[in-house]
Amino acid sequence: MSTVQTWVADFAAREQGLTGAGIPWLAAMRKRAIERFADEGWPTTKHESWRHTSLASLEQQQFLPAAQSSVADLASRIKAGEAGHWLVFVDGRFAPDLSDIGVLPPGAQVLPLSGALADSPESVQGLFGAETQGASTVALNLALASDGAVIRLERGVALEKPVHIVFIAASQQAASFPRNLIQAGAASQAVIVEHYVGQGSGASLTNAVTRAELAADAHITHLKLQQEDEQAFHLGTIDVVQAKSSVYNSHSMSFGARLARHDIATDFTGDHCETLLNGLYYVNGRRHVDHHTLIGHSRPHGVSREYYRGILADTARGVFGGRILVAPGADKTDAVQRSDSLLLSRMAKADARPELEIYADDVKCAHGATVGQIDENSLFYLRTRGLDEASARRVLTYAFAAEAVSRIEPEALRRRVVTAIRSLVPDGAELGEFA
Known part of the structure; x- marks a missing residue:
């Protein structure tokens, strides 16, 4: 069966x-x-x-x-x-x-x-x-x-x-x-x-x-x-x-x-609707996470901001598919869509597909996506400041996540997410002084 x-x-x-x-x-x-x-x-x-x-x-x-x-x-x-x-x-x-x-x-x-x-x-x-x-x-x-x-x-x-x-x-x-x-x-x-x-x-x-x-x-x-x-x-x-x-x-x-x-x-x-779609995910091992979003700008003067960030380790995989649809007559639409992925392993994989579908003329829309590893120049800078390599990588990983976390209000919810991140990142408890 x-x-x-x-x-x-x-x-x-x-x-x-x-x-x-x-x-x-x-x-x-x-x-x-x-x-x-x-x-x-x-x-x-x-x-x-x-x-x-x-x-x-x-x-x-x-x-x-x-x-x-x-x-x-x-x-x-x-x-x-x-x-x-x-x-x-x-x-x-x-x-x-x-x-x-x-x-x-x-x-x-x-x-x-x-x-x-x-x-x-x-x-x-x-x-x-x-x-x-x-x-x-x-x-x-x-x-x-x-x-x-x-x-x-x-x-x-x-x-x-x-x-x-x-x-x-x-x-x-x-x-x-x-x-x-x-x-x-x-x-x-x-x-x-x-x-x-x-x-x-x-x-x-x-x-x-x-x-x-x-x-x-x-x-x-x-x-x-x-x-x-x-x-x-x-x-x-x-x-x-x-x-x-x-x-x-x-x-x-x-x-x-x-x-x-x-x-x-x-x-x-x-008219004049606003939305923020803010996302953050962490996957390790062989885990898989997929975010699919749709923002329908059906009326004029809509404002949308969409930011997704992923941290991937081991052989994990992250997927982002975001679509912003601007309908006919939805003039003065202001939309931004972005997906950024940080790979902590050569075997990790990220797929990103940001989409803009626009049927109105007077709009301001932008989208983009990045997939990359920890910046070597930033890593070198932290090493010159006395951090060992593992600690420096930890700080840069948290800094990547912090941009998504900083958008969360009120503060009590933000603290709840920070606690969750520290429980995931190896030796995350040591990040306290950098939060």
Whole structure:
């Protein structure tokens, strides 16, 4: 039996037990989604956007039901006394004992998707998405998703503390399908952190989808920090729609998983929209990470900035495919796209494909990509200042990453990313005096 048939059979066995199984619109959509996945199967390297990323190793895996695992200590370390509204999920299921949503201002809602589907399913129907959107992996998520986070902000609501959505992969060979829904009303503001971690979960699968709608003048900062186990598989999709004068700042930090794929797209449906897509990844061993982005400048006066940086060691591989689409009539568009990769080994490999597709005349757009090793002149300079070669390489590696990290606000989130980088770079703890 092929893995596609396995997932179809798994859906048939689990369908009636999924959260919201009795909701007519959701049940019908799930059926259409699994039919689409059965028809298309997993994306292959024959698909242009997956040309450099094969899911063959994922298809060979057999995933098991989640087991009961104690993750209280790990959840406590992740929180580390940091203020915020916390939702914690273990193997894709909401863990109320580990969560602490706290007090929210009037007009703000933060709750698990399972709770929203149980209490007011009509409130999430419009944002849930459709089975025709995204790759076939997104359709599989829709078919099997039964939990995730729902964040709704009414007009003018501003959250003072970040919303932390923590997904812990705790069971060996388990698969989870989180679906997060964000609805930001006019002139609302929030910082949202998606954090994916593993606890000895081996070759687990996380297939996550986050959908967001930003009304006029809304301002959302979104940090995704991916730190799952080295044998894990992570397929992540972020789909954003922006209305007039809204601002969406995305920071995608990928530091874990045997294979990680991140698809990030935002569409400007109003004038004067702004977005920042900022990414950083570190891969070593034989690990593979792929970022694919799409910024749709559909209206005039849009501003987008896209910067991705990758650090690659051993025989690892990094892929970046970025596309900026400027539609007819999207005059005064201002867009910059850049991808830079640092190779720490001769066997590491980076593929970059930045694209500009422009159908308007009065625009200012630029793109570029670099792939290289540590600069020998910079290395020599640090050696003359008394550093040994290993320490000098460490400093230059961190300096390369620091440019991406410096764009992250607020400071507490930046510190969280810095800690993650130091845990990855050999002897990274010694970088403290250079941070």
